[in-house]
Amino acid sequence: MDERGLHRLIGTIIAPERLEDDCAIIPCGDLLMVASTDMLHETTDFPAGMTDWQIGWMAVAVTLSDIASTGAAPGQILLAVGLDRPERIAGIMVGARDCCTAFGAELVGGDLDSHRELTLVSTGLGLVAPEHLVQRRGAKPGDIIAVTGPLGEAEAALIGYDHHRKELLEPQPRIREGQALGRAGASAMMDISDGLAVSLYDLLAVNDCGFSVDTARLPLPAGVPEDEGRELALYGGGDFELLFTAPPALLPVPGVTAHVIGEVIPDPVVLADGRPLERRGYLHEWKA
C-alpha cells in the first residue's frame, strides 16, 4: 500500500475534507491561520553528503513551501528533533533558524528527543486574509496551468547531475510567489514536492475537472539531455516549485516567474500531449 492509499483509510477516521490540502485552515480573528507539519528522516530524506546545516534548512523549507502554496505569510515554526548524536544539534538549529530568517518566519519552539535515526518534524503556521487563501480545490475549465520554476532539478542531482545539488539540498520555498499569486487570484495551488505527475493527480482528486499539459512547455533542468530532462520534470520528486491554475488573464503577476504548461479541461483526466499521464513519482511505500 502506498501513502495515498493510507490517506483514503485515514479519511474514514477523521473528516476526509481535512486531508485535501497541505495545510489545515483555522480561523484566527479576521484572518485565517494555516498550519502544516512535515516529517523528514535520515534514510529517506537526507541524501548522502548533506550537512547538518542543510538538514535543518530543508526541514523548515518543506513546511514553508506548504504555507507558500496557500498564499499565506509565514509566521512561526516549531521543530521537533529526534537526535541521534548530540553534536549535530547546533548545525541543525542554525540551518533551521537561517531558513526561517530568510523567508520571514520565526523559530519559536520545539521538542528534543534521542532517536536512533535522525528525525525532524517541522510544523509551520502562517496567516492569510480569507479572500487571498488558495487551496487545491478551485480549478476551472479554461484556466491555465502553470509552475513557478524549472522541474526535475532535485531528481537530476540525485542521479548525478551535480550542478543541481544546491536545488536538491537547499530548496527555496516560493513564499513571495505564493503570496503574490494568492492576492492576484490564482484559482488552485499546491507545491510539487512529490513530482508534477503525482501533483496533477492530487489536483484531479479534489477538483471536478481535468488537467492537460504540453510536455514541450515544461521548464526543464539545465544541462540535462532533453528527453531525460522531460522524464525528470514529469516524475522527479524533491522540487518545491508551486503548481497553480488561474484564469488566463491573470498572468503576468508582477514578481512571479510563471511557466504556463497546460490548460484545465472539463474531462476529469490528467493528460500529457493528449494522452493519459502515468501516475508515478515519489510516494512512500510499505510492504503489504
Place this chain on the structure above:
Amino acid sequence: MDERGLHRLIGTIIAPERLEDDCAIIPCGDLLMVASTDMLHETTDFPAGMTDWQIGWMAVAVTLSDIASTGAAPGQILLAVGLDRPERIAGIMVGARDCCTAFGAELVGGDLDSHRELTLVSTGLGLVAPEHLVQRRGAKPGDIIAVTGPLGEAEAALIGYDHHRKELLEPQPRIREGQALGRAGASAMMDISDGLAVSLYDLLAVNDCGFSVDTARLPLPAGVPEDEGRELALYGGGDFELLFTAPPALLPVPGVTAHVIGEVIPDPVVLADGRPLERRGYLHEWKA
C-alpha cells in the same frame, strides 16, 4: 549531555526566552494562540504491550497536557506519523481522534511517512485570553505550590504495579483544570511529564524565587508502600498532572482537585523537607 544541556546550547541559536515554556505564544486577534509539539517513539516512549489505540491516544494526550498547562482551550491537533507497518495506522488514528474528541480538540491534519521505528509527533494549538494565560514564570514568595492529582503512578506501573497501567498508558490531560486555574489566577503552571523534581527545577530556572515542598503532603500512588511511593512521586516520569503556584487565597477553585505540597520561598533553591532536593527524573540522554 542531557536534554536540558542541549536546550541551553539551543538558547544561543534561537531566542532563549522561547525555550522557557512548553508552548509558544502567538498573537491571534484579541486572543493568544498557544502551540506545542511533542515527539514520541517506540523504543523510548511506548511500553511493551501498549496497543496502537493507546499509542495514538498518548501522542495526542501529551500535547494536550502542554496546552492545559497554559490555561488554554485546546483547538487543533496535527499528527505526523512515521509508520513502521501500514496495518498500525488505523488503530493509531482512532486513538488519536478519540483523545481529541474526549478533550474538545479536533484532529485536522498531519503527515505520513515510512519509518523503521514508529515515531509520532503531535502538534497542538489552543486559544486563551491574554489575562488567563499562565506560564512557568510568575511564581511569587508566599504562593502555595500544588498539584492536580497523585504523582508517581505511571512510574509505579513501569516497575510492576499493574493496577496503575491505565494511568501509564492512557494519560488524561488536565484540560478542564488548566482552564479553571488560568481563569482563577494561578501565578505559574506547567505539567509534570518528567517528574516532580525535574519540574521544580524547571520552575526554578525561570523564576526569581525558590520552591520548598513537604514530602509528607505529596499525593502518593495507591497500593504502593509509602517510602517507595514517595520516591516515585518525586522522581518518576510519565505523570501528566499540573504543577502550579497561586496566592493561598485562590484555593479552592471549583472543579479542581488541588493538593497543596509546599510553598514558594524567596531563596532560589529547591527544597524537600528543608533540604536541597536532588535534580533527578526522566531526561533524554546522549552519550558524549
